[in-house]
Amino acid sequence: xxxxxxxxxxxxxxxxxxxxxxxxxxxxxxxxxxxxxxxxxxxxxxxxxxxxxxxxxxxxxxxxxxxxxxxxxxxxxxxxxxxxxxxxxxxxxxxxxxxxxxxxxxxxxxxxxxxxxxxxxxxxxxxxxxxxxxxxxxxxxxxxxxxxxxxxxxxxxxxxxxxxxxxxxxxxxxxxxxxxxxxxxxxxxxxxxxxxxxxxxxxxxxxxxxxxxxxxxxxxxxxxxxxxxxxxxxxxxxxxxxxxxxxxxxxxxxxxxxxxxxxxxxxxxxxxxxxxxxxxxxxxxxxxxxxxxxxxxxxxxxxxxxxxxxxxxxxxxxxxxxxxxxxxxxxxxxxxxxxxxxxxxxxx
Amino acid sequence: xxxxxxxxxxxxxxxxxxxxxxxxxxxxxxxxxxxxxxxxxxxxxxxxxxxxxxxxxxxxxxxxxxxxxxxxxxxxxxxxxxxxxxxxxxxxxxxxxxxxxxxxxxxxxxxxxxxxxxxxxxxxxxxxxxxxxxxxxxxxxxxxxxxxxxxxxxxxxxxxxxxxxxxxxxxxxxxxxxxxxxxxxxxxxxxxxxxxxxxxxxxxxxxxxxxxxxxxxxxxxxxxxxxxxxxxxxxxxxxxxxxxxxxxxxxxxxxxxxxxxxxxxxxxxxxxxxxxxxxxxxxxxxxxxxxxxxxxxxxxxxxx
Amino acid sequence: xxxxxxxxxxxxxxxxxxxxxxxxxxxxxxxxxxxxxxxxxxxxxxxxxxxxxxxxxxxxxxxxxxxxxxxxxxxxxxxxxxxxxxxxxxxxxxxxxxxxxxxxxxxxxxxxxxxxxxxxxxxxxxxxxxxxxxxxxxxxxxxxxxxxxxxxxxxxxxxxxxxxxxxxxxxxxxxxxxxxxxxxxxxxxxxxxxxxxxxxxxxxxxxxxxxxxxxxxxxxxxxxxxxxxxxxxxxxxxxxxxxxxxxxxxxxxxxxxxxxxxxxxxxxxxxxxxxxxxxxx
Numbered sequence: 019x020x021x022x023x024x025x026x027x028x029x030x031x032x033x034x035x036x037x038x039x040x041x042x043x044x045x046x047x048x049x050x051x052x053x054x055x056x057x058x059x060x061x062x063x064x065x066x067x068x069x070x071x072x073x074x075x076x077x078x079x080x081x082x083x084x085x086x087x088x089x090x091x092x093x094x095x096x097x098x099x100x101x102x103x104x105x106x107x108x109x110x111x112x113x114x115x116x117x118x119x120x121x122x123x124x125x126x127x128x129x130x131x132x133x134x135x136x137x138x139x140x141x142x143x144x145x146x147x148x149x150x151x152x153x154x155x156x157x158x159x160x161x162x163x164x165x166x167x168x169x170x171x172x173x174x175x176x177x178x179x180x181x182x183x184x185x186x187x188x189x190x191x192x193x194x195x196x197x198x199x200x201x202x203x204x205x206x207x208x209x210x211x212x213x214x215x216x217x218x219x220x221x222x223x224x225x226x227x228x229x230x231x232x233x234x235x236x237x238x239x240x241x242x243x244x245x246x247x248x249x250x251x252x253x254x255x256x257x258x259x260x261x262x263x264x265x266x267x268x269x270x271x272x273x274x275x276x277x278x279x280x281x282x283x284x285x286x287x288x289x290x291x292x293x294x295x296x297x298x299x300x301x302x303x304x305x306x307x308x309x310x311x312x313x314x315x316x317x318x319x320x321x322x323x324x325x326x327x328x329x330x331x332x333x334x335x336x337x338x339x340x341x342x343x344x345x346x347x348x349x350x351x352x353x354x355x356x357x358x359x360x361x362x363x364x365x366x
Numbered sequence: 367x368x369x370x371x372x373x374x375x376x377x378x379x380x381x382x383x384x385x386x387x388x389x390x391x392x393x394x395x396x397x398x399x400x401x402x403x404x405x406x407x408x409x410x411x412x413x414x415x416x417x418x419x420x421x422x423x424x425x426x427x428x429x430x431x432x433x434x435x436x437x438x439x440x441x442x443x444x445x446x447x448x449x450x451x452x453x454x455x456x457x458x459x460x461x462x463x464x465x466x467x468x469x470x471x472x473x474x475x476x477x478x479x480x481x482x483x484x485x486x487x488x489x490x491x492x493x494x495x496x497x498x499x500x501x502x503x504x505x506x507x508x509x510x511x512x513x514x515x516x517x518x519x520x521x522x523x524x525x526x527x528x529x530x531x532x533x534x535x536x537x538x539x540x541x542x543x544x545x546x547x548x549x550x551x552x553x554x555x556x557x558x559x560x561x562x563x564x565x566x567x568x569x570x571x572x573x574x575x576x577x578x579x580x581x582x583x584x585x586x587x588x589x590x591x592x593x594x595x596x597x598x599x600x601x602x603x604x605x606x607x608x609x610x611x612x613x614x615x616x617x618x619x620x621x622x623x624x625x626x627x628x629x630x631x632x633x634x635x636x637x638x639x640x641x642x643x644x645x646x647x648x649x650x651x652x653x654x655x656x657x658x659x660x661x662x663x664x665x666x667x668x669x670x
Numbered sequence: 671x672x673x674x675x676x677x678x679x680x681x682x683x684x685x686x687x688x689x690x691x692x693x694x695x696x697x698x699x700x701x702x703x704x705x706x707x708x709x710x711x712x713x714x715x716x717x718x719x720x721x722x723x724x725x726x727x728x729x730x731x732x733x734x735x736x737x738x739x740x741x742x743x744x745x746x747x748x749x750x751x752x753x754x755x756x757x758x759x760x761x762x763x764x765x766x767x768x769x770x771x772x773x774x775x776x777x778x779x780x781x782x783x784x785x786x787x788x789x790x791x792x793x794x795x796x797x798x799x800x801x802x803x804x805x806x807x808x809x810x811x812x813x814x815x816x817x818x819x820x821x822x823x824x825x826x827x828x829x830x831x832x833x834x835x836x837x838x839x840x841x842x843x844x845x846x847x848x849x850x851x852x853x854x855x856x857x858x859x860x861x862x863x864x865x866x867x868x869x870x871x872x873x874x875x876x877x878x879x880x881x882x883x884x885x886x887x888x889x890x891x892x893x894x895x896x897x898x899x900x901x902x903x904x905x906x907x908x909x910x911x912x913x914x915x916x917x918x919x920x921x922x923x924x925x926x927x928x929x930x931x932x933x934x935x936x937x938x939x940x941x942x943x944x945x946x947x948x949x950x951x
Binding site for chain 2: 684687688691692694695696698699701702705713714716719720721761762763765766768769770781783785787788790791792793794795796797798799800801802803818819821822825826829854855879882883885886889890900901902904905916919920922923926927930931934935938
């Protein structure tokens with residue numbers, strides 16, 4: 019059972035300061051692709067490193083396959099890790115890089131070649147075996163790192179932002195390869211990233227972290243459509259959700275739900291007079307930035323997102339009727355920032 | 367009228383070669399005059415009959431070299447120079463690697479320890495060596511006292527650290543090592559701290575224990591730096607005259623004579639500048655070899 | 671539980687290694703410290719424990735050193751030579767390093783390496799011809815012989831150190847200064863040098879320590895006791911006939927070594943960065 023579980027996991031680096039990771043409880047499911055998502059400083063990498071055994075927890079337990087592994091060194095945990103920089107051994111050939119874990123684990127020599135070739139074949143780098151890491155492109159290095167990770171047939175994969183060192187164009191294809199890889203191999207994987215697009219595209223479930231605390235765990239659909247607090251609501255989705263603060267609640271609606279009134283389907287909706295300040299033309303969509311007139315939110319910038327096939331005519335300076343469907347509204351308690359039940363509200 | 371573009375060349379372009387030459391000219395001139403010229407002069411002297419105070423020089427061909435190569439003292443000096451250098455380098459590299467690994471791990475009091483460890487290197491050569499001269503004195507040596515107290519010897523048959531040929535040689539090598547270990551340690555530390563921390567971590571996750579990671583990953587990655595330490599240690603030992611001069615001045619019975627020390631005693635104390643110059647020229651092949659290896663290390667580092 | 675024992679064992683080995691080397695490397699200086707204050711009867715009594723004061727400590731050795739030898743004069747000579755050589759070195763090495771780091775592109779690298787290689791030409795090779803040159807210039811037996819000769823090894827070393835340092839300053843800074851109206855040279859004086867103060871300070875310290883380390887040149891060029899440097903004066907003149915004034919000798923060594931050690935220690939990291947910048951990229 020390759021399930022990773024953490025109970026009350028905490029890491030405090032400096033006495034008296036806030037912890038990097040605070041009381042995290044989570045559990046992976048067998049074979050799933052779990053994403054740790056959060057901005058820098060959210061503790062996601064520290065969390066990953068504790069699971070790997072590279073950092074010692076200040077409090078709490080880590081379980082792999084049902085066993086508490088806190089006391090075990092990384093090599094005894096049956097995990098494999100791919101670092102952000104890939105950490106390939108620069109003086110060894112690709113073949114020897116992949117073979118290194120086998121030698122370290124005292125796998126019989128007779129099996130080395132076969133296993134290395136199997137791992138290399140899985141990632142399509144068979145022809146690169148004699149090269150040195152410095153002769154490889156970024157994408158090829160990622161594949162070598164993955165081959166080295168999988169050759170040990172670990173119970174869990176840990177990936178620390180492996181795509182962030184690649185340039186934008188390469189990132190998309192590398193992402194696709196990773197998803198395909200996971201489908202083929204099926205090992206439980208924990209993936210750390212700050213990129214919410216990656217998280218949504220790749221994750222079976224997403225763990226959203228902020229300042230060392232888990233804000234929400236759920237499928238991409240759940241965290242996007244049902245954010246548990248204002249942080250998750252604004253972190254996922256680009257452009258971010260519009261938030262209006264009242265005395266005791268915060269109401270949010272996503273830009274793609276804030277549309278010209280005649281484009282909003284019938285049913286209960288809230289309408290505003292929307293003055294467009296400026297427009298960003300992005301090809302497949304247009305993003306409007308403007309203000310709601312005649313309310314005490316006039317100074318707050320509200321964003322709307324129109325797809326390319328919606329009518330034009332919403333230029334800078336113009337004023338229109340815009341609406342949001344009541345079912346698209348999200349409510350958060352002002353003080354705790356957490357999701358709360360819909361309530362009547364004074365708009366004007 | 368054509369518009370003149372204001373040319374803002376980046377600082378990398380040779381905008382003013384004259385300025386550049388003026389700026390590094392004096393330094394280069396100094397080096398040529400005080401290193402290049404004397405070097406050529408040394409070669410010139412080696413083929414002449416120069417003595418201290420002589421006003422006329424005559425060309426004598428290979429005479430100086432012939433008489434040197436026949437001298438048993440010279441043979442001993444060459445042998446010693448090589449033996450001392452190789453021994454010192456081996457000991458220094460091993461000890462400094464161990465010490466660097468020990469210093470890598472952070473611990474309290476690291477700064478003080480680092481200061482103490484560096485003392486042999488930062489203190490002027492001659493002064494540290496004098497300290498050792500007393501520590502190795504035939505009668506008053508600290509080591510003698512310890513050995514006598516432990517009843518290994520009596521005062522009357524205690525070893526003469528600088529008086530018996532083999533012991534003297536060992537003493538000279540030890541003092542060289544003592545001086546060089548701090549230097550080499552610091553260089554090794556720089557090398558090992560240049561290894562990105564994720565690589566030993568990856569090795570740990572891959573299942574590699576401390577020693578496997580050390581020998582198969584860390585040390586191979588430190589090879590350029592280890593080369594630098596080896597080459598500098600070799601140079602400092604091979605071309606050093608101070609330690610031998612102060613400890614033993616080549617004795618007893620020329621057993622610790624080295625090329626630089628022999629050059630000094632022949633050329634300056636003996637007055638025979640030509641012979642002294644000829645002897646010192648035998649340092650050159652080793653220097654050239656070291657320079658070659660240094661360039662190779664630097665070149666390889668660029669390729670990476 | 672076995673892990674705990676392993677950890678403890680590793681810690682023990684760690685401490686032992688550190689202890690071993692620290693004692694080995696530093697104990698001669700501890701020894702010098704004690705010897706400085708030991709009475710002669712104590713020093714030369716072979717049965718006495720050399721590590722302790724068997725008789726009460728005394729200042730007599732220091733008194734002898736400072737009042738009855740030329741030690742203070744040597745310290746003065748060394749300081750004077752040091753200061754002058756530092757000035758000469760700075761005047762020549764700073765512009766040279768800058769020029770090589772900036773102006774001559776690919777060439778700069780090669781000349782830089784050539785300059786570094788000259789550092790490998792040892793004094794024990796050049797001292798004989800230089801002794802003749804010094805005599806011919808009439809500088810024999812004066813400290814000026816050293817003032818002239820020392821820059822020959824301080825300049826290459828400092829050029830090399832400073833080159834690495836100047837290269838780390840972004841070129842955009844000087845470009846901005848030139849756009850604002852300074853000439854290239856003006857940018858160098860007004861922008862680069864003020865930024866490089868710490869690098870220049872390092873060079874000053876190391877030049878000074880290089881000067882104090884020399885033995886061969888001072889020994890070869892200078893005979894009279896009064897004009898000698900401290901590194902040569904102590905071994906040559908404080909050894910009097912058959913009787914060694916060892917305690918004073920130890921005091922002399924210690925006093926001359928400590929300030930240099932302290933200076934060196936503060937700037938060590940910069941020094942090592944310069945040393946290894948070629949090999950470790």
